[in-house]
Amino acid sequence: NAGVTQTPKFRVLKTGQSMTLLCAQDMNHEYMYWYRQDPGMGLRLIHYSVGEGTTAKGEVPDGYNVSRLKKQNFLLGLESAAPSQTSVYFCASSPFLRQQYFGPGTRLTVT
Amino acid sequence: DQQVKQNSPSLSVQEGRISILNCDYTNSMFDYFLWYKKYPAEGPTFLISISSIKDKNEDGRFTVFLNKSAKHLSLHIVPSQPGDSAVYFCAAKAGNMLTFGGGTRLMVKP
Numbered sequence: 001n002a003g004v005t006q007t008p009k010f011r012v013l014k015t016g017q018s019m020t021l022l023c024a025q026d027m028n029h030e031y032m033y034w035y036r037q038d039p040g041m042g043l044r045l046i047h048y049s050v051g052e053g054t055t056a057k058g059e060v061p062d063g064y065n066v067s068r069l070k071k072q073n074f075l076l077g078l079e080s081a082a083p084s085q086t087s088v089y090f091c092a093s094s095p096f097l098r099q100q101y102f103g104p105g106t107r108l109t110v111t
Numbered sequence: 112d113q114q115v116k117q118n119s120p121s122l123s124v125q126e127g128r129i130s131i132l133n134c135d136y137t138n139s140m141f142d143y144f145l146w147y148k149k150y151p152a153e154g155p156t157f158l159i160s161i162s163s164i165k166d167k168n169e170d171g172r173f174t175v176f177l178n179k180s181a182k183h184l185s186l187h188i189v190p191s192q193p194g195d196s197a198v199y200f201c202a203a204k205a206g207n208m209l210t211f212g213g214g215t216r217l218m219v220k221p
Contacts, residue, residue: 042211102154
């Protein structure tokens with residue numbers, strides 16, 4: 001039981017490049033989330049999903065897109081990366097609308 | 112404007128003493144509150160939570176207090192241990208979303 005895993009762990013992008021971050025959970029959770037963490041800002045919700053095939057915007061969705069084609073996977077896409085998207089990205093899942101289980105994070109640098 | 116605030120960015124406590132971490136919120140729609148602990152290079156892990164209909168919840172060395180009239184949440188750790196040194200985030204739930212505070216770095220000195 002791996003819990004929540006994130007791929008990749010680290011990535012450096014040039015401005016304008018695109019990439020996809022993959023989150024996978026093996027706990028059969030309905031809810032999945034993508035957050036970004038910046039110094040002093042805590043974690044801010046980018047997008048979330050309440051079930052397979054559904055997605056919704058969070059607090060800071062601009063510049064990101066998501067897809068939840070399979071229940072166990074939640075993908076976060078950056079179509080045209082900007083330096084402001086340099087951050088640590090965390091994925092989380094939960095069986096209900098309370099406790100969330102987090103992945104180890106992806107450190108993204110955009111130059 | 113931040114709806115959940117942790118006004119102390121850091122806290123230093125002696126081993127064996129009590130650690131008190133504080134959190135203030137502004138949104139009256141929050142109905143559930145949680146504390147998470149985060150070590151460097153790891154994701155946050157759940158510590159303890161409390162429903163808005165309660166004022167206290169205890170789990171071993173950890174106790175969370177909720178003062179709804181003051182819109183204030185606190186986490187007490189007693190006794191504090193060096194392994195408790197980490198960043199602590201409070202979070203509040205409204206609807207489908209959690210809103211996190213900025214975190215407090217706790218350092219427990221041996």
